[in-house]
Amino acid sequence: MAALIAALTALRVIYASLLDLRTDEAYYWTWSKESVLSFLDHPPMIAWFIRFGTAIFGDTNFGVRFAGVLAMGVMQLLIADIVRRVTHDCRAVVIAVLMPEAALYYGLLMAKVSPDVALIPFATAMVWALVRLTESDDGRWWLAAGAFAGLALLSKFTAGLLLPAVAAFMLVPRWRGRWLRSPYPWLAALIALVLFLPVLVWNMQHDWASFRFQLVRAIATHEWSLRTLGEFIGLQFGLVGFILLPVVLTGVALTAWRGYRRGDAVAILLSTAVIVPFGYFLWKSLSLRVGDTWPMFIWPFGFAAAAINLAMLRGEGWPESLVRSSFAWARLAIICGIAFVAGVFLYYVASPWNFIGRTDPVGGEAGYEAIVDRAKLELQKTGATWIATTDYRTYAMLRWFFGGRLPVVQINERGRYLGFRDPDMNLIRGHTGLYVGREPYNHPANPLWASTTAIREPLERVDRVWRGIVMDTYALEKFTGWTPELSPPEGSPLYRWRELAGEIRPAFHVAAGKMSFRGAQGANYDVQLHIGESRDSPMCSAHLRSGPSNRPGMTKSRT
Numbered sequence: 022m023a024a025l026i027a028a029l030t031a032l033r034v035i036y037a038s039l040l041d042l043r044t045d046e047a048y049y050w051t052w053s054k055e056s057v058l059s060f061l062d063h064p065p066m067i068a069w070f071i072r073f074g075t076a077i078f079g080d081t082n083f084g085v086r087f088a089g090v091l092a093m094g095v096m097q098l099l100i101a102d103i104v105r106r107v108t109h110d111c112r113a114v115v116i117a118v119l120m121p122e123a124a125l126y127y128g129l130l131m132a133k134v135s136p137d138v139a140l141i142p143f144a145t146a147m148v149w150a151l152v153r154l155t156e157s158d159d160g161r162w163w164l165a166a167g168a169f170a171g172l173a174l175l176s177k178f179t180a181g182l183l184l185p186a187v188a189a190f191m192l193v194p195r196w197r198g199r200w201l202r203s204p205y206p207w208l209a210a211l212i213a214l215v216l217f218l219p220v221l222v223w224n225m226q227h228d229w230a231s232f233r234f235q236l237v238r239a240i241a242t243h244e245w246s247l248r249t250l251g252e253f254i255g256l257q258f259g260l261v262g263f264i265l266l267p268v269v270l271t272g273v274a275l276t277a278w279r280g281y282r283r284g285d286a287v288a289i290l291l292s293t294a295v296i297v298p299f300g301y302f303l304w305k306s307l308s309l310r311v312g313d314t315w316p317m318f319i320w321p322f323g324f325a326a327a328a329i330n331l332a333m334l335r336g337e338g339w340p341e342s343l344v345r346s347s348f349a350w351a352r353l354a355i356i357c358g359i360a361f362v363a364g365v366f367l368y369y370v371a372s373p374w375n376f377i378g379r380t381d382p383v384g385g386e387a388g389y390e391a392i393v394d395r396a397k398l399e400l401q402k403t404g405a406t407w408i409a410t411t412d413y414r415t416y417a418m419l420r421w422f423f424g425g426r427l428p429v430v431q432i433n434e435r436g437r438y439l440g441f442r443d444p445d446m447n448l449i450r451g452h453t454g455l456y457v458g459r460e461p462y463n464h465p466a467n468p469l470w471a472s473t474t475a476i477r478e479p480l481e482r483v484d485r486v487w488r489g490i491v492m493d494t495y496a497l498e499k500f501t502g503w504t505p506e507l508s509p510p511e512g513s514p515l516y517r518w519r520e521l522a523g524e525i526r527p528a529f530h531v532a533a534g535k536m537s538f539r540g541a542q543g544a545n546y547d548v549q550l551h552i553g554e555s556r557d558s559p560m561c562s563a564h565l566r567s568g569p570s571n572r573p574g575m576t577k578s579r580t
Contacts, residue, residue: 022115026097029122029359032366033093037086037132039370043386044414046134047421050075050085057440059223061230061518066139066176080424086134093131095142096321097121099149103325106156107287108332116351117328120269123358126260126317129366137314140176143169144183144318148290151190155286160205167209171216178235179315182301186293194284227439228511237521243308253306256313261320262361265354269320272327279333291329294322313382327351375488384487386414392495393422395483396457399497400427403480405455406448409500411462411469413437419457432505433469434518443507454500455480463496472514475503 042050052060052068053075059065074087097118104110104117121127131138147169154162166187173180191200200206224231258266273295280288298319302311331351334344368374369383379385396408396419407428410416416431423429428444431437456463456477463477470477478499485493509515 022118025359026118026122029128029362030090030094032363033090033129033132034083036129036366036370037090038081038083040082040383041387041389042082042085042418042421043133043383044417046085047417048413049134049136050080051417051420055441057223058219059231061234061437061439063136063177063231064175064217064220066143066172067134067136070139071134086132089131089134089138092138092142093121093127096127096131096145099142099145100321100325100328103149103152103287103291104328104332106152107329110332113328113332116331116355117324119355119359120265120324120327120351121321123265123355123362124261124320125358125362125365126320128359128362130260130314135314136177137179137317140173140180140318141321143173143176144180145321147173147183147187148294148322151187151290152287160200160203163203163205163209164212167212168216170209171213174213174217175220177318178231179298179318182298182319183294185297186290189293190286190290193281193289194286196286223440230436230439234518234521238305238309241309241521245307249308249310250303250306253302253311256311257316260313262354262358264350265358268350268354269323269327272330273323275330276326279330288326288329291322291326295319295326373488375490378490379492381487381490384490385492388485388487388492389418389422392457392483392485393419395481395497396455399455399480399499403453403455403499405499406452407444407454409454409456409475409505411456411458415458415495430505430507432473433515435507435509435513436511436516436518438507446504450504456496456498456500458496460494460496463498469514473503476501 049067050071052065053071055068057065060068070088070092071085075081075084078084078087100117100121101114104114108114131141147166150162150166150169154160154166170180170183170187173183191197191206220231261269273292276288277292277296279285280290280292299316302316305311331347334347335341368376375381375384377384399405400408407430408419408423409430409432410419411431411433413431413434416429419429428448430444430449456475460482461467462469478501479496480499481497483495483497484491485495506513506515511517
């Protein structure tokens with residue numbers, strides 16, 4: 022087992038070192054360069070993770086991702102100790118440790134840093150502390166659980182979905198009266214609140230911006246969609262495992278039955294920590310696209326519950342054939358899962374093919390080197406001293422590749438950068454800039470441009486290509502006549518961030534005249550751009566219909 026885990030850890034290290042950063046990873050890296058209490062999108066833990074890794078390994082791919090690789094090991098050790106303390110069964114411990122290795126979520130994608138990756142070790146540590154409480158009957162473990170809960174909340178707001186599991190752990194078993202009268206659980210809640218104070222203080226200073234930004238998804242109402250439900254279920258099968266997911270869900274269900282029937286505190290804790298968040302995400306998927314990483318923090322508890330369930334079956338008098346088949350399915354899930362993880366690793370690291378096309382989750386955010394190279398040439402030709410853009414993904418990748426050698430400014434959505442240090446305005450004010458942005462954000466009928474006096478002269482159009490497939494087209498334009506507002510008022514179109522969950526989708530109708538759009542020359546278009554793009558969507562939606570007229574404000578672009 023040790024040799025296998027070492028080999029799979031080496032795969033994660035290679036994957037983390039060789040693959041280009043995804044746009045969100047580069048975005049979180051820009052956070053790590055700032056000294057603020059929190060951020061619009063998420064609490065600050067992911068920025069601290071990245072700062073820790075880059076302090077050791079520098080601003081490299083592995084430096085940015087190092088803490089994620091480390092978090093995987095911490096999670097496995099905690100799961101192993103939970104299962105060992107409950108079962109005292111070495112086989113169950115081995116199964117619990119290998120299950121995450123067999124799930125693509127963890128066996129490979131823990132090398133991709135995200136707030137969910139930061140959340141996982143602290144959420145698992147909170148549950149581990151409560152297991153220690155059950156074993157020792159020492160109320161002081163509540164204090165450790167409270168500290169880990171506070172760190173989990175500093176990682177991502179979805180840590181709050183574990184509260185029902187902790188409440189059931191405390192209130193369902195017969196010990197509820199004791200803990201309700203004890204000061205320890207309430208001190209634990211106070212510790213968690215104190216550790217969460219940086220996020221609360223930052224939000225108080227900025228009109229509760231993070232909560233307003235994220236609550237859109239929680240309160241959004243849409244018509245039911247079988248497509249989003251199917252996407253969610255399909256993602257869980259693909260990322261947990263086509264065999265492993267049923268094995269884990271079966272183990273969680275039996276653990277829940279055992280726990281609530283007998284008042285077993287650990288079984289209640291582990292099963293509820295999976296059932297409640299999974300049920301919530303399943304319900305939201307009926308009308309909303311659930312992000313691929315959102316349920317990532319719940320499955321470690323499922324792995325522990327499934328391994329414990331296997332150890333319990335024989336002692337509970339289940340038929341021997343059922344016990345043998347349960348272990349056989351678990352072994353098959355682990356073998357097939359690890360083979361699948363290794364195959365995905367080879368596909369991304371060693372193969373030259375693209376089997377998924379433009380929907381490839383890694384290729385969809387790769388290939389920025391060509392854009393950066395063309396941008397460098399245009400900076401030299403035009404004498405531009407700074408770069409402007411209009412979406413946070415492009416902003417993040419340009420900052421990553423240019424490494425601070427010149428200012429990069431996202432001129433809109435300035436609400437994303439509350440408290441950030443200003444770029445060098447001596448290189449911006451009164452100087453020529455270079456606009457780099459995805460089409461159709463550069464379209465002159467985009468209402469954003471009415472908020473500026475910028476004069477844009479089209480220079481080049483560059484395709485972002487991954488393994489022979491065009492993923493996006495970018496416009497490069499000379500940018501003069503306007504200095505960006507770094508701190509516009511909240512009501513300004515330059516301040517507002519895009520709404521999540523697609524609730525706000527104002528359309529604008531434009532005519533492109535003879536301007537080329539995605540390679541089509543001499544055509545007129547009526548473009549509807551969904552400004553309310555979700556952060557989880559790699560591309561905005563653009564619907565093209567034939568339409569009339571010509572609009573001023575921008576010269577013809579070159580193809």
